[in-house]
Amino acid sequence: ETGVTQTPRHLVMGMTNKKSLKCEQHLGHNAMYWYKQSAKKPLELMFVYNFKEQTENNSVPSRFSPECPNSSHLFLHLHTLQPEDSALYLCASSPKSGLASETQYFGPGTRLLVL
Amino acid sequence: RKEVEQDPGPFNVPEGATVAFNCTYSNSASQSFFWYRQDCRKEPKLLMSVYSSGNEDGRFTAQLNRASQYISLLIRDSKLSDSATYLCVVGFNKFYFGSGTKLNVKP
Numbered sequence: 507e508t509g510v511t512q513t514p515r516h517l518v519m520g521m522t523n524k525k526s527l528k529c530e531q532h533l534g535h536n537a538m539y540w541y542k543q544s545a546k547k548p549l550e551l552m553f554v555y556n557f558k559e560q561t562e563n564n565s566v567p568s569r570f571s572p573e574c575p576n577s578s579h580l581f582l583h584l585h586t587l588q589p590e591d592s593a594l595y596l597c598a599s600s601p602k603s604g605l606a607s608e609t610q611y612f613g614p615g616t617r618l619l620v621l
Numbered sequence: 622r623k624e625v626e627q628d629p630g631p632f633n634v635p636e637g638a639t640v641a642f643n644c645t646y647s648n649s650a651s652q653s654f655f656w657y658r659q660d661c662r663k664e665p666k667l668l669m670s671v672y673s674s675g676n677e678d679g680r681f682t683a684q685l686n687r688a689s690q691y692i693s694l695l696i697r698d699s700k701l702s703d704s705a706t707y708l709c710v711v712g713f714n715k716f717y718f719g720s721g722t723k724l725n726v727k728p
Contacts, residue, residue, distance in 0.1 A: 508666070548625070549665070549708075549718040562715065596664055609655070610716065612664035 509533040510613035512597050518619045519587065527582040527616045529597030536602055538580040539610065540572060543594040555580060587620045594618070622647050625711050627719035634726055638699045642722045644709030645691045653712035654685055654692050658705045659721065665708055668694075699726045 510531045519525050531538065540552040554562035555574040569591075571583040580597055594617050598610040627644045634640045646654075654671035669676065671683040671692050682695040692711075696703055704726045709719035 508664070546629070546720065548623075548720045551715060554715070608653075609667050609670070612666065614664050617662075 508611040508613070510597060510599055510611050512595075512613035512616050514616055515614060516617050516619075518621065519584070520621055521587060521589070523587075524583070524585040526584065527595055527597075527618075529580040529582075529613055531578055531580075531597075531599040531611070531613075533599060533601075533611060535599035535611075536577050537600045537608075538574060538577070539598040539600075540580065540582055541596040541598065543596055543615070545593075549596065552582075584618075587618075589620050592618055592620045624648060624717040625709055625719040627707075627709050627722045629720060629722060631723040631725050634699055634724070636699055636701060636726055636728055638726075639695065639697050640699055640724065641693055641695045642707055642709075642724075643691050643693050644711075644719055644722075645689075646709075646711040646717070647690070648711070648713050649687075649690060651690075651711045651713045654683075655710040655712075656681075656683055656692075656694050657708040657710055657718075659708055660705045668707070696724075699724075701726050701728065 513528045538555045541549045552566045553572045558574050573581040594615045596615045597613040600608040600610045656668040657665040658668045659665040671685050675684040680697045684693045706721040706723045708721045711717045
């Protein structure tokens with residue numbers, strides 16, 4: 507266990523549904539991330555939060571809406587998704603303010619299928 | 622041009638073999654380098670950081686060549702349990718991940 511948990515682990519949703527992914531880290535970290543991993547593609551950074559503030563939005567469509575109520579919790583709200591959004595969504599955290607010199611700790615991911 | 626490039630493999634090797642992967646990166650100002658391991662349908666986990674002087678952890682050796690802008694991972698005495706996808710990660714202002722190199726270690 508890396509100290510980062512994600513729920514649900516698997517999710518199937520229709521294009522008109524609204525759902526939320528949850529991430530929680532028990533490591534005392536201050537930076538949290540959402541990544542998308544599609545088959546045979548590199549991890550794509552979606553959002554970065556430092557001390558609850560969003561510091562990066564990597565041109566993510568508005569049908570993905572992140573929320574970070576505190577440094578330990580991160581949500582990804584989903585609505586009107588497309589089938590091509592089907593992927594593994596990974597949450598990660600790192601100790602400080604998202605510096606690219608730190609180790610990231612990943613959660614187990616949510617495997618999402620959009621029908 | 623991709624920020625980070627890796628040979629996708631798969632590398633199929635027998636137990637006990639030595640295998641090496643390279644990863645090239647495009648930004649010469651990159652500051653940090655890592656190898657992560659990802660098992661099938663699991664999350665990436667840090668294998669080792671890569672330091673300028675190179676570093677070794679048991680059967681694993683990582684090296685950085687800034688002049689040629691690549692990092693390498695050498696695995697000696699391969700085990701069946703080494704079978705996984707190895708992700709190269711390079712940090713500049715954020716992290717850039719390679720697509721991974723798949724390793725299959727066979728009995």
